[in-house]
Each structure stands twice: as C-alpha cells, then as structure tokens.
Amino acid sequence: MKTLDTITVTPETVVGEVAKLVTSGWRMITMSCVDLSPEQFEVLYHFDKELAETHLRLTFPKGMAIPSVTPTLFMAVLVENEIKDHFGVCFDGLPLDFDGKLYLEEEVKATPFCKYSTGTKQ
Amino acid sequence: MAFMTGNVLRNLMGKYSTRLYPIEIRPAFEAYRGELYNEIEKCIFCQSCARKCPSQCISIDKEAGLWTCDPFACVYCGICVEACPVNCLHMKSTHRHVATEREMIEQKGTPPKPKKKAADGEAAAPAAEKKAKK
Amino acid sequence: MARTIIPFGPQHPVLPEPIHLKLVVEDEIVKEALPQLGYVHRGLEKLTEIRDFNQMIQIVERVCGICSKIHAMCFCQGVEEMMGIEVPERAKFLRVIWSELHRIHSHLLWLGLYADAFGFESVFMQFWRIREKIMDINEATAGNRVIVSVNVVGGTRADLSPEQCNWILQELDWVEKETKRLQAVMLDDYTVKKRTVGVGVLTREQAYALGAAGPTLRGSGVAQDMRQFKYAAFDKIDFAPVTAPDGDCYSRGKVRFLETLQSVDLVRQAISRMPQGEIATKFKGNPEGELVTRVEQPRGELLYYLKGNGTKFLERVRIRTPTFANIPPLLAMLPGCELADVPVIALSIDPCISCTER
Amino acid sequence: MTAIILGIIGILLAPVLGGLIAGLDRKVTARMQSRFGPPILQPFYDVFKLFGKEPAIVNVWQVFCAYVYVASAAISVGLLFAGGDLLLLFFVQAVGAVFLVFGALAAPSPYSQVGAHRELLQILAYEPLIILVFVGFYLATGSFKVADILAHNQPLLLQMPLLFLVLGYALTIKLRKSPFDLSTSHHGHQELVKGVLIEYSGPYLALVEVAHWYETVLVLGLCALFWHTSIFGMAILLAVTYFAEVLLDNVTARMTWRWMLGYVWGIGLAMSAVNLVWISFKGA
Structure with a gap:
C-alpha cells in the first residue's frame, strides 16, 4: 500500500511550518482537503523544491476554524477559498475572502464535497 | 519589420485551407468513433455495456429486449464497444446527423430465452428484427 | 478619464473561457484587478463517489477540453503506481506520442488566441490552420479530435501501425515547416514586440513565490518542467526545459513557441525509439493508499492527489490544474498595465478556466 | 446646376461603391488568411438585415447622433463629387466624426465610454493631417476647390508624394484597420469588443455602417485627387x-x-x- 511521507502539523504550528519551508526555498504547489470521517477533516499542504516533494498533514475536527496561510503565502488564496466552498472549512484571517461564493451561488448553503455529512457554512 | 507579408501573399496565391462545408465533405477517418449502434440480433442483453459506460448513458430492459442509448449523454469513448462479449456494438465512422428534436437511440431485440423455451423464441425473432431496422 | 470599473468577462470575445475580472481603471491604466470564478464549475472530483476508478479516466479527461489526454495519463499513472502495475514499454511511448501531440495543438491554439489578443488576426488564422493537421492525426489514430480516450489503467487502448507512424512523421514535417514560417512574426516582428516586450512582467522571485506553473514559470527563467521527472517514456527521450529570462508576455510567448517545435522533435524521438510489444497489462484488484502524481500539461504542472480505500471507488481525487496556480501571478501582473494590454496579459498565462474550476 | 446633379449622383452612388469595396476587402482579407470568405455582396446583406431589425436604443441622443453622422458623411461625399470647397468638406465630415463620439458618450457603458475617448484621440490624430493635405492642395494648385484641382494639368502625386503617404495614415485610421483599429474594429475580438459602436444595434447600427461606407468613399476620393488627369491612373492608384x-x-x-x-x-x-516646404520652394 502506497502512503505519502508527510510531516504532521497542528493548527497552532501550521503557519510557522509553512513559513519555515518557504524561507528555505520550497514552493507551495497546492493544498488538498479530504473528508476523513464524520468527525474529521484533513488538509494536506503540498510543497516542492527542485522536483523533490514534501507534504504537511493537518488533521482537525469539523467545525473548527484553522489559521489561514495566505498572509504568509499569497498563492494559497484561491485554494483556501476553494476548500471553503467545497467543504465549508473556515480559515482564520483569510485576506481576500469570497465567503463561499468563489464557485457557488450566493443562495447555495450546502457544502457539496462533504461525503459524510452535509455541513453548512459557518 | 512586417514578417507576415510573405505568408499572406503566399496565401493569396495559394490554395484554400478551408472547405465549403455542406457542399464539400471530407471523407471520414476509418478509426473515428462516431454514432453508436447495436447489431441487436446478436445482442444477448448481458448489460456489460451499461455497467462499464462512464456516462451511464445505456439502459437495458432485459425483459422487453429494449436497448436504449441516450446520445446526449454518450461521450463516444468506445468503452462499451470493447466491453461487449459478443461484439455486437459498433461505432460508425461518421457522426450522428443533426436532429431537430431530442431522440434516443432505441433498438428492440429478443432477449435470449432460457434453454427450454428456445423453440418459441425463434418464431418471434424475425418480427422483432424488422422492428429494429426501422 | 476618471476612475472607472470595467467589467471584463465572463463573456468577452477575447477571453476563450469565462472568467470575470473586475478592473479598476484610471486613464486606461489598470489600478486593481479582482477575479470572480465559478461560471463553469462542475464538481467532477465529486463524481468519484459514484463512478469506479476505470470510469473516472473518461471523467478526468473532461476536466480540460484541450489537454484531455494528459489528464487521463496522470490519473492512470497514479492508479498504476498505487496498484503496482508495470506498464509495457510500448504503451509508455504511445502515451508520450499522444501527450506531445496534445501539447503541440494546445500551444498552436494558444499562439493563435494570443495573436488575436493583440489584434493580429491573420496570424491567428495561420496557427489554427496548422493545428488542424494535429487534430487530423488525433482523429485518424485515436478516434477523436481532442478527447482521444486512449488511456486505460495498465497501458493504452490504441496502437500505432508502422504506416501510421510514417504518416504522422510526414504530417509533422509539414507542421514544423509551417510553424517555422511564423517564427519571425512571433519573435521579431516590430508590432508584436511593441505589444509584448515589457508587458506584464513577473520576476523570477515573484513567479516562484506565487506558485506559477509551466510556461509562466519558465518564462520567468525558472527551468522547471515535470517532464524532468522522467515519467512515461521520458527516461529514454532527450529533453531539456525551454526557458526565457525576462518574465514578460514576450518571454512566455517565446517559451510556448519554442516548446511547440520541441514537442515535434519529441514525437519524432518517441516514434523512432518505440519498441514492439504489448500495449496494456491485465490487472486485478482495487487501488489502495494515497499518493501525489505530477505530469507536465501544456499549461504547466498538473497534480493529482489520489486516495484509495481498497474498493473500486476512490476515496478522494483532487486535481490541481496549472491555471489554478497561475491566477495569483496574473493578479500580480495586471495592476499598472494598460487596458489594451489586459487581454494579452490574461492570455499569456494560457487560462483554461474549465480546468481551474473542474 | 451640374455641380448639384453631380453631388446627388455622388450621394446615391457612394454607398453602393463603399459596400462593394467593403465586400471586396473581406474577400481579399479572407484569401490572405487562406479562407473562402463571404460573398462580395455580404455587407449589403448585413445592412439590409440590420435595417429589418427591431430598434433597441439606449436613449434618443444616440439615434440623433447616428442620423447626424450619416448625413454629414453623405453631404461631404456630395461636396466632393460636386467639386465643392475642400475646407467646407473637411468641417462637414468633422461634425459627423464628432457626433459619432457623442453618440457613444451618450450611453453609460464603460466600453462605449472608453471607445469614445479613443475615437476622439483618433480624430485628434488624423484631422490635422487631413488639413495639412488640403494645404498641400492649395499650395500646389492655388485653390481649395475640387473643381479647380481637377483642372490642374499634371498628377499631384508627383508634387506631393509624402502628403499622399500622410493621407494613407488618415485612410488607415478611417477604415479602422490594424494597427489603428483602436476605438472599434471590424471583428469583435478586441479589448473594447466594439468600442464606440457597442451600444448601437439594429437599424441605427446599419446607419453607422452606411456612414462608414460614405467615409471610405470620401477618403478614397481624396486619394483619387492625387492622379486626377486620367481615369486609368486614378483606378490603379x-x-x-x-x-x-x-x-x-x-x-x-x-x-x-x-x-x-x-x-x-x-x-x-x-x-x-x-x-509643404518643398512645394512652396518649387512654386516660388
């Protein structure tokens, strides 16, 4: 079975870890959100540097807002907005917040990508 | 400076690259995946095509012997053609003709009967075939 | 002219696909640009819950209407790696041939649209005329013009006969000859240079920090191309990334123009080195585990994050397309440019909005 | 009397001529891009179809401006054919050009507004050139009247070749051709879509199109004055x-x-x- 080599981070340390990677020359590729179980979300931060890859794994309970990395790294702005649209995950301190309306219409309140529960936007 | 001049003057003297489409039609490539059709007399209504189809556009009524494909959902990938165990599905090398209203590809055949009733089934088959050709 | 807000898109003739840019303009100089997406959002990743991993190939192909083959290839490579399937050598070469053909036609399409963005209509027609040849090759060998649907997990569905290979080589000679005729126009013409040199500058550092991908990144002087990863048969093909140093629209155009010619060469190499043999391996079982797989699309690096749970339905498919990564750099390029340069800059990242929104 | 009849003939003939030129233009352009292109009469089909459409207007100013534009373009062509005064002709066509801008400014659409500004800049660019060409005519022939210029005994191109090139600039701007198709272009693949014309539709767009044909004929007519001695030379030029x-x-x-x-x-x-300096020295 293939698994991803990841560095596990917590909501408290994620911004610091991202900043550390960025200063040591890593380039953020993207973030992926997975609906793990009825209780938990997982967000993966993918980085690359001269074709090598590294990933940060952040697991957190549903309903919790995680800190935004956009102030550290502007390229995350669309990804975080997309995750907010699809999964209803809230990011604290997101500078350019489309408020769940990047892809979806204003009247859509459900989060379409959640598998285990149809969460609503906080 | 104007490097395009040579090109446009060549075009002016040269051949047309476009075609006057409805008047002149390019012959189809042999391998082109066009309209899907079913040689219904060979079909055994096993439903492999319907299961494999990525867009779920084929529906089969085994009892009535009805094979239906929704051409508006079909993505012309040809997966069903490869999945068919009796090779009765084919793709024409031309695309489906323009239609003024929505119509399904519907073909009616005879589902294979259990062994003992095979004799009865044969009598009904020619009639069913005629219908299918319509 | 006083401060005005110009709604650019979602339906705008110079934009090939729907993206809305709210431009704050003063004296025809753009002060601020805000994007709005969501006009073609389809939620294809979600379909993995009701379509099994074999059917997903046809679905991921429809993420993009231009580089469909490469999406399917990336997905198949991920599933193969997860399941430990060894792909036959010939299939790897076939994948390279079709994916490079897709790159050629995508770049030719882009070069045409780009020329149209700065009002050079005859060049637009020329490039699209050349592109038609590649479409014919796709149609004759794989059965469709764009969505060729040749990939399956374990190899390819179609094969190339020696006659077809010869025919492809002949047609490519014509494509190369015709493309080279336009080289001076795209790279040296006075009016073209006037409209592209120094427009929409993205420095090397900015490009790297904003996560630009593909020709946008290479146009800023960073030699990063996923084909350096040696996926498919790229380990047996000579390849070096094309770069240009200045980070302006001209550099990005130059990278794409040279890549078109390079891809013609890659197809030739692949055809000449392709071994005989099987084109697909049989396999059993379902994918399990998680991985990230990356390939180079015409627009840049494509990332698939796949997670399988041992059933035939994958747990999660996450697609990161290059345009998605190139929108933040676009927002950094726009402020300070002229209104007339907005289409040129917007096109210089080769926006594929259907890819972006999936 | 002959002058008036000639003028009326000009007004009637010019749209036919202008439309044919536009049709030929599209055909030749298509050939240069190795396409078939539309039939030569396509511009007429387009305009007739536009006339048949239901009018949809932003405000009455726009309609008024379209009429003034077409009227002034027609009168200036009439003046040219009637052998009138070049200066009068210049002012009449300038009024039309300015009203086209007014029509675009009357609509609050940002594209139309930006297009109007650009059109104004284009007018600023080509009007001084046309005036200088007219001055050239005056210096070479001693009169601003077309009829007097026609009476001149040798082709003016020999005397004012540079001014002919200058008129070429004005012609390119007037015909809305690359590299000067800034305020509007024949196809909509431009950042302003159709710029000054974006808010015109139906019969009023048709009027603007007819006015455009008049202007084409007018500027080509001015070009023709450079080789007025023989019809053949005029046609070739x-x-x-x-x-x-x-x-x-x-x-x-x-x-x-x-x-x-x-x-x-x-x-x-x-x-x-x-x-101009060259003409005056030669004249003196």
Whole structure:
C-alpha cells in the first residue's frame, strides 16, 4: 500500500511550518482537503523544491476554524477559498475572502464535497 | 519589420485551407468513433455495456429486449464497444446527423430465452428484427 | 478619464473561457484587478463517489477540453503506481506520442488566441490552420479530435501501425515547416514586440513565490518542467526545459513557441525509439493508499492527489490544474498595465478556466 | 446646376461603391488568411438585415447622433463629387466624426465610454493631417476647390508624394484597420469588443455602417485627387492604395493609442512639413 511521507502539523504550528519551508526555498504547489470521517477533516499542504516533494498533514475536527496561510503565502488564496466552498472549512484571517461564493451561488448553503455529512457554512 | 507579408501573399496565391462545408465533405477517418449502434440480433442483453459506460448513458430492459442509448449523454469513448462479449456494438465512422428534436437511440431485440423455451423464441425473432431496422 | 470599473468577462470575445475580472481603471491604466470564478464549475472530483476508478479516466479527461489526454495519463499513472502495475514499454511511448501531440495543438491554439489578443488576426488564422493537421492525426489514430480516450489503467487502448507512424512523421514535417514560417512574426516582428516586450512582467522571485506553473514559470527563467521527472517514456527521450529570462508576455510567448517545435522533435524521438510489444497489462484488484502524481500539461504542472480505500471507488481525487496556480501571478501582473494590454496579459498565462474550476 | 446633379449622383452612388469595396476587402482579407470568405455582396446583406431589425436604443441622443453622422458623411461625399470647397468638406465630415463620439458618450457603458475617448484621440490624430493635405492642395494648385484641382494639368502625386503617404495614415485610421483599429474594429475580438459602436444595434447600427461606407468613399476620393488627369491612373492608384491597406491590416498587430499619437503626429507632421516646404520652394 502506497502512503505519502508527510510531516504532521497542528493548527497552532501550521503557519510557522509553512513559513519555515518557504524561507528555505520550497514552493507551495497546492493544498488538498479530504473528508476523513464524520468527525474529521484533513488538509494536506503540498510543497516542492527542485522536483523533490514534501507534504504537511493537518488533521482537525469539523467545525473548527484553522489559521489561514495566505498572509504568509499569497498563492494559497484561491485554494483556501476553494476548500471553503467545497467543504465549508473556515480559515482564520483569510485576506481576500469570497465567503463561499468563489464557485457557488450566493443562495447555495450546502457544502457539496462533504461525503459524510452535509455541513453548512459557518 | 512586417514578417507576415510573405505568408499572406503566399496565401493569396495559394490554395484554400478551408472547405465549403455542406457542399464539400471530407471523407471520414476509418478509426473515428462516431454514432453508436447495436447489431441487436446478436445482442444477448448481458448489460456489460451499461455497467462499464462512464456516462451511464445505456439502459437495458432485459425483459422487453429494449436497448436504449441516450446520445446526449454518450461521450463516444468506445468503452462499451470493447466491453461487449459478443461484439455486437459498433461505432460508425461518421457522426450522428443533426436532429431537430431530442431522440434516443432505441433498438428492440429478443432477449435470449432460457434453454427450454428456445423453440418459441425463434418464431418471434424475425418480427422483432424488422422492428429494429426501422 | 476618471476612475472607472470595467467589467471584463465572463463573456468577452477575447477571453476563450469565462472568467470575470473586475478592473479598476484610471486613464486606461489598470489600478486593481479582482477575479470572480465559478461560471463553469462542475464538481467532477465529486463524481468519484459514484463512478469506479476505470470510469473516472473518461471523467478526468473532461476536466480540460484541450489537454484531455494528459489528464487521463496522470490519473492512470497514479492508479498504476498505487496498484503496482508495470506498464509495457510500448504503451509508455504511445502515451508520450499522444501527450506531445496534445501539447503541440494546445500551444498552436494558444499562439493563435494570443495573436488575436493583440489584434493580429491573420496570424491567428495561420496557427489554427496548422493545428488542424494535429487534430487530423488525433482523429485518424485515436478516434477523436481532442478527447482521444486512449488511456486505460495498465497501458493504452490504441496502437500505432508502422504506416501510421510514417504518416504522422510526414504530417509533422509539414507542421514544423509551417510553424517555422511564423517564427519571425512571433519573435521579431516590430508590432508584436511593441505589444509584448515589457508587458506584464513577473520576476523570477515573484513567479516562484506565487506558485506559477509551466510556461509562466519558465518564462520567468525558472527551468522547471515535470517532464524532468522522467515519467512515461521520458527516461529514454532527450529533453531539456525551454526557458526565457525576462518574465514578460514576450518571454512566455517565446517559451510556448519554442516548446511547440520541441514537442515535434519529441514525437519524432518517441516514434523512432518505440519498441514492439504489448500495449496494456491485465490487472486485478482495487487501488489502495494515497499518493501525489505530477505530469507536465501544456499549461504547466498538473497534480493529482489520489486516495484509495481498497474498493473500486476512490476515496478522494483532487486535481490541481496549472491555471489554478497561475491566477495569483496574473493578479500580480495586471495592476499598472494598460487596458489594451489586459487581454494579452490574461492570455499569456494560457487560462483554461474549465480546468481551474473542474 | 451640374455641380448639384453631380453631388446627388455622388450621394446615391457612394454607398453602393463603399459596400462593394467593403465586400471586396473581406474577400481579399479572407484569401490572405487562406479562407473562402463571404460573398462580395455580404455587407449589403448585413445592412439590409440590420435595417429589418427591431430598434433597441439606449436613449434618443444616440439615434440623433447616428442620423447626424450619416448625413454629414453623405453631404461631404456630395461636396466632393460636386467639386465643392475642400475646407467646407473637411468641417462637414468633422461634425459627423464628432457626433459619432457623442453618440457613444451618450450611453453609460464603460466600453462605449472608453471607445469614445479613443475615437476622439483618433480624430485628434488624423484631422490635422487631413488639413495639412488640403494645404498641400492649395499650395500646389492655388485653390481649395475640387473643381479647380481637377483642372490642374499634371498628377499631384508627383508634387506631393509624402502628403499622399500622410493621407494613407488618415485612410488607415478611417477604415479602422490594424494597427489603428483602436476605438472599434471590424471583428469583435478586441479589448473594447466594439468600442464606440457597442451600444448601437439594429437599424441605427446599419446607419453607422452606411456612414462608414460614405467615409471610405470620401477618403478614397481624396486619394483619387492625387492622379486626377486620367481615369486609368486614378483606378490603379486607388486599387494599389486599398490593397496596401488590406495588406497592412494583415501584417500588423493592433497598437495602443499612446503609440498612435506619438507615431502619427511625429512622422505624419514631419512628412507633411517637408512636403509643404518643398512645394512652396518649387512654386516660388
């Protein structure tokens, strides 16, 4: 079975870890959100540097807002907005917040990508 | 400076690259995946095509012997053609003709009967075939 | 002219696909640009819950209407790696041939649209005329013009006969000859240079920090191309990334123009080195585990994050397309440019909005 | 009396001629891009179809402006055919051009507004050049009247070749060809879509189109004055000029208005000045 080599981070340390990677020359590729179980979300931060890859794994309970990395790294702005649209995950301190309306219409309140529960936007 | 001049003057003297489409039609490539059709007399209504189809556009009524494909959902990938165990599905090398209203590809055949009733089934088959050709 | 807000898109003739840019303009100089997406959002990743991993190939192909083959290839490579399937050598070469053909036609399409963005209509027609040849090759060998649907997990569905290979080589000679005729126009013409040199500058550092991908990144002087990863048969093909140093629209155009010619060469190499043999391996079982797989699309690096749970339905498919990564750099390029340069800059990242929104 | 009849003939004939020229233009352009292109009569089909459409207007100002534009274009062509005064002709066509801008400014659409501003800049770019060409005519023939110029005994092209090139600039701007298709272009693939014309539709767009044909004939008529001694020479000069315009359209990208002002004023004014000085010295 293939698994991803990841560095596990917590909501408290994620911004610091991202900043550390960025200063040591890593380039953020993207973030992926997975609906793990009825209780938990997982967000993966993918980085690359001269074709090598590294990933940060952040697991957190549903309903919790995680800190935004956009102030550290502007390229995350669309990804975080997309995750907010699809999964209803809230990011604290997101500078350019489309408020769940990047892809979806204003009247859509459900989060379409959640598998285990149809969460609503906080 | 104007490097395009040579090109446009060549075009002016040269051949047309476009075609006057409805008047002149390019012959189809042999391998082109066009309209899907079913040689219904060979079909055994096993439903492999319907299961494999990525867009779920084929529906089969085994009892009535009805094979239906929704051409508006079909993505012309040809997966069903490869999945068919009796090779009765084919793709024409031309695309489906323009239609003024929505119509399904519907073909009616005879589902294979259990062994003992095979004799009865044969009598009904020619009639069913005629219908299918319509 | 006083401060005005110009709604650019979602339906705008110079934009090939729907993206809305709210431009704050003063004296025809753009002060601020805000994007709005969501006009073609389809939620294809979600379909993995009701379509099994074999059917997903046809679905991921429809993420993009231009580089469909490469999406399917990336997905198949991920599933193969997860399941430990060894792909036959010939299939790897076939994948390279079709994916490079897709790159050629995508770049030719882009070069045409780009020329149209700065009002050079005859060049637009020329490039699209050349592109038609590649479409014919796709149609004759794989059965469709764009969505060729040749990939399956374990190899390819179609094969190339020696006659077809010869025919492809002949047609490519014509494509190369015709493309080279336009080289001076795209790279040296006075009016073209006037409209592209120094427009929409993205420095090397900015490009790297904003996560630009593909020709946008290479146009800023960073030699990063996923084909350096040696996926498919790229380990047996000579390849070096094309770069240009200045980070302006001209550099990005130059990278794409040279890549078109390079891809013609890659197809030739692949055809000449392709071994005989099987084109697909049989396999059993379902994918399990998680991985990230990356390939180079015409627009840049494509990332698939796949997670399988041992059933035939994958747990999660996450697609990161290059345009998605190139929108933040676009927002950094726009402020300070002229209104007339907005289409040129917007096109210089080769926006594929259907890819972006999936 | 003959002058009036000639003028009326001009007004009636010009749209037919202009439409045919537009049709030929599209055909030749298509050939240069190795396409078939539309039938030669396509511009007429388009305009007839537009006339048949239901009018949809933003406000009455726009309608008024469209009428003034077409009327002034027609009158200026009439004046040219009637052998009238070039200065009068110039002012009449300038009124039309300005009203086109007013029509675009009357609509609050940002594209229309930006298009109007650009059109105004284009007018600023080509009007001084046309005036200088007229001055050239005066210096060469001693009169501003077309009838007197026609009575001159040798082709003016020999005396004012640079001014002919300068008029070529004005022609390119008037015909809305690359590199000067800034305020609007024949196809909508431009950042302003259709710029000044974006808010016109139906019959009023048709009027603007007819006015455009008049203007084409007017500027080509001015070009024809450079070889008025023989009909044959006139025809060849016009054919070559127009072909050069189509060619130019196909071999250049669209430029920006800042570039246009610098280029047209800089080179256009310099060429006119040289040519004018040359005529006056030769005359003296």
